[in-house]
Amino acid sequence: xxxxxxxxxxxxxxKGQTVTLRCDPISGHDNLYxxxxxxxxxxKFLLHFVKESKQDESGMPNNRFxxxxxxxxxxxxxxxxxxxxxxxxxxxxSSQGGQGLWxxxxxxxxxxxxxxx
Amino acid sequence: xxxxxxxxxxxxxxxxxxVELRCNYSSSVSVYLFWYVQYPxxxxxxxxxxxxxxxxxxxxxxxxxxxNKSQTSFHLxxxxxxxxxxxEYFCAVTFARQLTFGSGxxxxxxx
Numbered sequence: 431x432x433x434x435x436x437x438x439x440x441x442x443x444x445k446g447q448t449v450t451l452r453c454d455p456i457s458g459h460d461n462l463y464x465x466x467x468x469x470x471x472x473x474k475f476l477l478h479f480v481k482e483s484k485q486d487e488s489g490m491p492n493n494r495f496x497x498x499x500x501x502x503x504x505x506x507x508x509x510x511x512x513x514x515x516x517x518x519x520x521x522x523x524s525s526q527g528g529q530g531l532w533x534x535x536x537x538x539x540x541x542x543x544x545x546x547x
Numbered sequence: 548x549x550x551x552x553x554x555x556x557x558x559x560x561x562x563x564x565x566v567e568l569r570c571n572y573s574s575s576v577s578v579y580l581f582w583y584v585q586y587p588x589x590x591x592x593x594x595x596x597x598x599x600x601x602x603x604x605x606x607x608x609x610x611x612x613x614x615n616k617s618q619t620s621f622h623l624x625x626x627x628x629x630x631x632x633x634x635e636y637f638c639a640v641t642f643a644r645q646l647t648f649g650s651g652x653x654x655x656x657x658x
Contacts (some may be wrong), residue, residue: 465646471650472551472648472651489645521591523646535596536646540589
């Protein structure tokens with residue numbers, strides 16, 4: 431069974447451009463999460479989908495970030511326009527069940543390394 | 548609010564030596580505790596977790612962690628490390644559907 435896959439693995443863009451990251455969760459997983467790690471610091475929560483609905487988007491840094499999950503399957507995270515401080519590794523994770531991360535394992539993708547120059 | 552502190556950002560250790568990676572957390576309520584590992588060029592993988600019951604939990608590759616409620620710690624240990632254990636290790640706690648990570652500890656096993 432395929433794990434969580436993320437595209438692209440690396441992206442280098444100029445400040446002011448737009449970038450879209452994609453995450454394909456494990457089939458059947460209702461919960462999908464986005465996390466970000468900036469400059470080797472801690473991995474920080476961005477948002478949580480349950481199926482196609484945003485359950486919690488309290489970690490989204492500002493309105494330049496837009497996440498969608500069409501039909502409750504794959505998810506995209508768009509950054510428009512990108513700024514230098516957006517550079518980092520963006521992780522996606524998915525898990526089963528309706529209880530989120532209470533007692534079920536979250537499976538992570540390899541991450542997308544975004545560099546804004 | 549909850550937070551996770553990993554006191555050591557880098558831990559170099561010789562092969563077959565023991566290792567302890569420290570993790571402390573702060574939370575006003577009960578939490579679940581996890582250790583994740585990221586090998587080079589791979590995603591985060593769950594190493595072990597504490598949900599309830601025995602305070603000592605083990606992984607399949609010889610790591611163990613002990614939940615100490617009084618010290619709010621969840622240190623990761625291995626009695627004898629291998630070169631293949633070289634990776635970055637993240638401690639995490641979960642509450643209310645959010646997973647809060649520490650800043651990570653890079654374990655480098657030297658020959």
